[in-house]
Amino acid sequence: EMVKLRKRYEAAVQERNDRGIHLIERNEEVCIFYEKVNIHDQLLREGAVSMQNQDENIRVLDLENKELQRQIDLLRKQVPDKAGIEEALVNSTLDLTTTQEHLYELEKKLESPENKGRVRLLKGTDPSPDKLEEDCEKLEERLAEQEQKLLERS
Numbered sequence: 001e002m003v004k005l006r007k008r009y010e011a012a013v014q015e016r017n018d019r020g021i022h023l024i025e026r027n028e029e030v031c032i033f034y035e036k037v038n039i040h041d042q043l044l045r046e047g048a049v050s051m052q053n054q055d056e057n058i059r060v061l062d063l064e065n066k067e068l069q070r071q072i073d074l075l076r077k078q079v080p081d082k083a084g085i086e087e088a089l090v091n092s093t094l095d096l097t098t099t100q101e102h103l104y105e106l107e108k109k110l111e112s113p114e115n116k117g118r119v120r121l122l123k124g125t126d127p128s129p130d131k132l133e134e135d136c137e138k139l140e141e142r143l144a145e146q147e148q149k150l151l152e153r154s
Contacts, residue, residue, distance in 0.1 A: 110118055127135075 109115055112118070
């Protein structure tokens with residue numbers, strides 16, 4: 001009976017030792033899992049911070065986008081209507097062409113020798129060439145005197 005008891009004791013000790021080893025192994029596994037959980041928690045925190053930063057960047061970019069869109073809208077309102085301007089240009093070009101044609105016709109009428117009303121004789125008499133030369137000399141003398149007076153004042 002002692003032998004049986006001894007064997008049972010040794011079996012119990014062996015079982016206790018085996019369970020202790022298993023307990024230590026499981027404890028190490030739990031420690032490894034805790035380390036993994038801590039690493040994942042750290043990654044989650046860093047990810048959350050990164051997400052907050054990205055959300056803030058998105059918000060700032062949205063504000064900038066809205067401001068740029070507002071400026072574009074304002075500039076578009078300030079730009080004149082291109083189609084209207086082009087239509088006015090075409091109309092003005094047509095008016096110019098019509099006016100030039102009318103002017104050409106009037107010039108031809110004026111220059112035409114067949115048009116009797118193009119010449120209008122003025123009343124009065126023409127002075128003789130001697131009289132014209134005399135008047136020119138008087139005017140030249142007056143001009144020289146006026147220039148002399150101006151030079152003296154300066």
